[in-house]
Amino acid sequence: MDVKIERPKGIKGVKPIYWVYIGCGALALALIIWLATSDIASTYKVDRTGLNIADVKSQKFDDYVRVDGRIEPISTVQVSPEEGGIVMEKVVEEGAQVRKGDVIIRLSNSNLDLQILNAEAELAEKQNILRNTRISMEQDRLNNRTEQAQLELEVQRKHRAYLQKKRLFEDKLIAKEEYIQAKEDYDLAVRRQKLINQRLDQDSIYRLSQVDQMEDNLANMQMNIQLIRKRKEQLNVVSPIDGELGLLDVELGQNISAGQKIGQINDLTNYKVTGQIDEHYIDRVHKDLLATSAKKDQDMNLRLRKVFPEVREGKFKVEFVFTDKAPDKIRSGQTCYLSLQLGQPVDAVVIPKGTFYSATGGKWIFVVDSSGKKAYRRNIRLGRQNPEYYEVLEGLEPGERVITNGYESYGDATSLTIKD
Numbered sequence: 001m002d003v004k005i006e007r008p009k010g011i012k013g014v015k016p017i018y019w020v021y022i023g024c025g026a027l028a029l030a031l032i033i034w035l036a037t038s039d040i041a042s043t044y045k046v047d048r049t050g051l052n053i054a055d056v057k058s059q060k061f062d063d064y065v066r067v068d069g070r071i072e073p074i075s076t077v078q079v080s081p082e083e084g085g086i087v088m089e090k091v092v093e094e095g096a097q098v099r100k101g102d103v104i105i106r107l108s109n110s111n112l113d114l115q116i117l118n119a120e121a122e123l124a125e126k127q128n129i130l131r132n133t134r135i136s137m138e139q140d141r142l143n144n145r146t147e148q149a150q151l152e153l154e155v156q157r158k159h160r161a162y163l164q165k166k167r168l169f170e171d172k173l174i175a176k177e178e179y180i181q182a183k184e185d186y187d188l189a190v191r192r193q194k195l196i197n198q199r200l201d202q203d204s205i206y207r208l209s210q211v212d213q214m215e216d217n218l219a220n221m222q223m224n225i226q227l228i229r230k231r232k233e234q235l236n237v238v239s240p241i242d243g244e245l246g247l248l249d250v251e252l253g254q255n256i257s258a259g260q261k262i263g264q265i266n267d268l269t270n271y272k273v274t275g276q277i278d279e280h281y282i283d284r285v286h287k288d289l290l291a292t293s294a295k296k297d298q299d300m301n302l303r304l305r306k307v308f309p310e311v312r313e314g315k316f317k318v319e320f321v322f323t324d325k326a327p328d329k330i331r332s333g334q335t336c337y338l339s340l341q342l343g344q345p346v347d348a349v350v351i352p353k354g355t356f357y358s359a360t361g362g363k364w365i366f367v368v369d370s371s372g373k374k375a376y377r378r379n380i381r382l383g384r385q386n387p388e389y390y391e392v393l394e395g396l397e398p399g400e401r402v403i404t405n406g407y408e409s410y411g412d413a414t415s416l417t418i419k420d
Contacts, residue, residue: 051405068275080261082258092245099242250263266332271332272305273319275318277318278314280385349396353385368401
């Protein structure tokens with residue numbers, strides 16, 4: 001009897017043709033993984049004509065920064081009227097040269113005129129009151145002297161009658177009561193004289209005090225009138241300094257408030273230069289740094305006078321003054337280009353500045369190999385910079401070549417193939 005033989009199961013039962021399929025699939029998968037992890041996948045092809053290839057050099061690194069400056073007057077004084085009013089006349093126009101005290105505009109203020117009239121009327125009234133008070137005091141003084149004279153006469157008479165009565169009483173020619181009455185009349189006259197003298201003295205002191213107070217009030221009113229008249233003089237707005245009238249923002253008939261800015265005077269005895277510097281340099285820029293003109297046809301030497309701490313839109317403001325007399329040909333508002341020296345020149349490895357920095361932050365760069373057909377990404381460390389070069393601290397050697405244009409289109413490529 002024949003026995004049926006069954007085909008074994010599992011791997012041993014796979015047909016040879018399937019092994020071929022499995023091997024091809026594994027090979028394809030390995031190829032995909034290799035491509036994903038090899039330099040082929042991270043290589044980007046670029047045209048040589050679109051590249052900026054620069055040499056790494058060893059040379060003097062000049063530590064400076066370029067500043068676009070604007071020439072301004074050394075100082076500017078604001079013109080503001082101390083008194084408000086209506087513009088009646090513009091004596092000078094913008095751009096005119098003025099001297100200190102020259103009238104710029106004339107104002108009119110009817111309220112101020114009314115205040116002067118009222119103050120003068122009140123002063124006249126106070127003067128009349130003071131005059132009448134003095135006349136009354138003189139009359140009272142005469143009356144008081146008359147009263148004092150009468151009292152003295154009365155005391156003398158009472159005293160004489162008292163002495164007569166006393167002698168008669170001692171000779172027993174009159175009654176005692178008559179003597180006592182004469183003595184009492186004399187004593188009363190003396191006391192009355194003392195009281196009235198005290199009252200007159202107090203009245204005199206009070207009236208003198210009243211006059212002094214009125215004279216003080218009168219003096220204050222006179223001073224007030226002088227101040228009001230001086231205020232009227234201030235309706236003529238004058239130049240506070242010698243200089244150029246750089247701005248005059250008024251029109252005839254315009255109502256100007258006290259303290260309102262209507263113009264400015266530019267002091268042209270000297271000039272200053274203001275500019276903006278990138279905040280990258282904020283820790284290295286300080287007072288008394290020196291700057292020179294960036295143009296050969298401009299002979300300017302300046303000193304950094306002020307560094308403003310506020311940063312706006314990535315820049316901070318600085319102010320320079322001339323170390324010598326300002327050039328004769330410069331004008332207010334003119335643009336000038338300065339080189340601000342941050343440190344002494346030193347020997348350093350440098351590369352030209354380029355747009356690659358915005359993509360890498362200066363942490364890496366593409367270095368071209370000796371064949372000139374490949375470039376590889378390399379980590380570097382940059383230091384200082386000036387308008388032309390970066391200082392290289394690590395990662396590059398003199399004689400090497402680097403790509404300095406932008407890397408935005410290269411993606412995550414770690415190497416470049418350069419096509420001619």
